Amino acid sequence: MKSEDIARLAGVSRSTVSRVINNYPNVPEKTRAKVLKIIEEYNYEPNTSARILAGKSNNTIGLFVISVSENDGPSKIYQSTYYSTFINTVVDAANTIGYYVLVHTIYCDKDYSKISQSFMQKRISGGILVGNEKDLDTIKKITKMGYPIGIVDYDFGEIERNNLNNSRLIVVNSSDFDGTVEALNHLINLGHKDIGIITGRMGTYSGKERYRAYEYTLEENNIDINPDFILKGEFLKKNTYDEVKRLINSKKLPTALFACNDDMAIAAMEVFMKEGVRVPEDISIIGFDDIPMASHIKPALSTVNVPVYDMVTQVTEALISNIEQGTKAFSSFTYPVKFVDRDTCAKKRSR
Amino acid sequence: MKSEDIARLAGVSRSTVSRVINNYPNVPEKTRAKVLKIIEEYNYEPNTSARILAGKSNNTIGLFVISVSENDGPSKIYQSTYYSTFINTVVDAANTIGYYVLVHTIYCDKDYSKISQSFMQKRISGGILVGNEKDLDTIKKITKMGYPIGIVDYDFGEIERNNLNNSRLIVVNSSDFDGTVEALNHLINLGHKDIGIITGRMGTYSGKERYRAYEYTLEENNIDINPDFILKGEFLKKNTYDEVKRLINSKKLPTALFACNDDMAIAAMEVFMKEGVRVPEDISIIGFDDIPMASHIKPALSTVNVPVYDMVTQVTEALISNIEQGTKAFSSFTYPVKFVDRDTCAKKRSR
């Protein structure tokens, strides 16, 4: 069933059918109704490929979820729960406005080329980058071709430094620096001075920001940073276990630990509790993100709430708006985060 | 940049370029190399729409996540965590074999038409149905058009009853009946006779199967079913709270409760603990699915593990294999589930 068939059945020409489908004004109501009736009757749907080829937008955006290769089989699906919710939100927001979403998983340092490839092959109208390290070269390449992209969690400065101000770029961040400061101040107010950190991936913006805020806050409060208290994490539970074990076996334990995300905070708690270190009596813990599980574990995790849903909806809507209006300027949004105190923080006890 | 440009630059005709791209045998190695060099040099990527229009497969499958409309704003993303992991798994499995995935969210009873629409408009090679109630009419329609679809969790019987045996249909189920029987037998072996259930959505296969197993097992063990102990659930935490509260306020409490999924089990536990009913001392609880959170809450939830990752990977691979081979027969897979006893089951105490 193609538009030609509809035309024949309706006793008009293909052009008229096309005009009806695309809501052209200059077709009389009577003819329009006649054509619409046939379309309805035969369940006709125009072929998207042909439309795109003939110059129409394809109403499809690409979502690129950049994750870390795990190769742990089934566990993979657990690790990525956080990013999974991104997908749902983007799809929902886009579908609502009549856009389709083509989802890709990109593994860091491996298949960034899939991104520009998808743009060129599929002629998608725009893309959204979410997850770990976003490759600057890819971003440059895409924007240079004139395609719009939305990025969740990216360094504004990087945009200016690379003269990307006039690109069709949308960046949505959360105020991670402030959130981290707030969380750490809470620990300091409880009397803690020996405050450790499990860092995130330093190649990501939030990873850098959260660590930067850690250094800043401690310095601001005249607290020396103990290098032994800095655990190198990857935003994953995976290697957190070993790092925390090593911390426990070292000479001195901090009295508080700030983890750069909830997954690592939860992993740390598991190790502590298994090794007989009580939370929060012996050590206070704060996470970041406020994933659903944070409020369900015992003790409930104190953490920093990030409005992921709002951020992702925003980037999706802003992207589509950019697609339709063809804006050629960089725009950005920053969402406030909020420290949520639950049951993993306690006053420092004098030992 | 189109194939004509490549042809000109390589000093050959467009046909030769096409032959190179599509790996036709009858083009000498020298010419092939020359063309490939130009393609590489100019980063040429053939236009997918044009290829599809010219008769090529588009290597894209549609994923239709059927969920329940919530309209709870942000909470929506929490509710759907379970299905979100489906998306990731499908995308990963498909991408690995070189297929793209177009993701749609379908709300029950509302936009089933989006499914067939996507098939006709986008000319996707196949589709996967996941989530709540799958609309039989839609399935009939798609298969009648000759398109293959994979379904996770669907009644085999429905296939035969509707003469869909010769359709390109793939169904992947888990042995929910057996799993439920195993879980309930565990409760019975602990001495429980007053066993309640929070049902799932009865329009889904697993919802029906798990309830059927409940009736079967109790009858098999000569235990009368107390209608007051049957709570009507929807697989969501949402209305579970109220149902459980009502149960607590009624004359008699069961000594064990089987929830048709973990979300509802966890919701029930929350209510019980808030109302001073101890788990598992006062009431034993078992869930279904074994979502990540199940093992993290306190007390850790006893539940039935479903190999979601394997099932979803299977349906994706089977679908793509069907697409490429054009098999015209129904095929099905059933995955075993396994009861996992954690900390929410205890012997029945004599009161």
Place this chain on the structure above:
DNA sequence: TGTTATAGTAAACGCGCGTTCATGGAGGTG
């Protein structure tokens, strides 16, 4: 050397639709 098989390639058509341009007819005005 003449003939036939063969490999390599170019030209042409079609995929389904959007769009432009030309045409014809209806209605209005002088």
Place this chain on the structure above:
DNA sequence: CACCTCCATGAACGCGCGTTTACTATAACA
């Protein structure tokens, strides 16, 4: 009644690529 305007509509072209067909140069053979 003649002329012009405007609106409805159909014919034709192009989007980029796959494929079929036909042609040409080369190799193989007698």
